[in-house]
Amino acid sequence: MSLYDKIFKPKVYRLENGKTIEEKASRTPLVLFILVVVSIISISVTGFNLSMLIKRGNQFWKILGKMFPPDTSYIPSIWTPLFDTIKMSIIGSMVGALVAIPMAMLASSNIVKSKVLIIAVRLLFSVARTLPTLVTALIATFIFGLGTTAGTVAIAIFTFSYVGKLLYEQIETTDMGPFEAMEAMGCSKVRAFWESIIPQILPGYLSNSLYCFEGNVRYAAILGYVGAGGIGLILNSQIGWGNYSKVGMILIVLFVTVVIIEYLSFWLREKLS
16 A cells, blocks of 8 residues: 555445445545646746736737738748748658668667667667757758758758657567568568568558658748758748748748648548558
């Protein structure tokens, strides 16, 4: 019996046949108490000021009001950065998803028997997944310079880590019968994997890659804040100059683009399932 059950005694019910059953006390009060304590500690550590939030919160609505009506004359200046954002998302997603396949194979315990190799590859996935995309893009700008190359690399790394983890977990749940049969016939591990495992994981792999691509379009839109190209560059510039009507137009175009891409991605994932 846990300490909580010792403090808050369970209710005892006696059945008609003479047996007794116990109903443990609800853990809800304990959970609420922990949440309150954690919230108080967080507020004191971070210096969160609720009165300031209430006092300055109306500024959001003022800025939002300045975005309307949006400046439609600015639309021609949006197309090129928007296409750069979409290109970064497509190329980065494709490269990351393709590189994830062989690495996921090396991270699968039912394919590779070397524990050292499995741990090393999984650690690589974890490190890549831990890095925020903005931080990765910032590092990439120092290596590749300002522009879409840095953004593409950042998106590729995120896609690699996200799809790779899901993929090796999916590989470990596949039916290994065909793979083992092909190995017994003398096929190499790579060929056996390609012809027996890939057909099993392909629908899930494509669905996860498409879902990741949806998110990448949104991530790519803010990579311009660190100089990684795309629509984020002009968005950051117009916010800095206080041209909120142009900011509103950029956000509307971006919103429509994301909705269209998400709809197409959802339709494709439905076809694959």
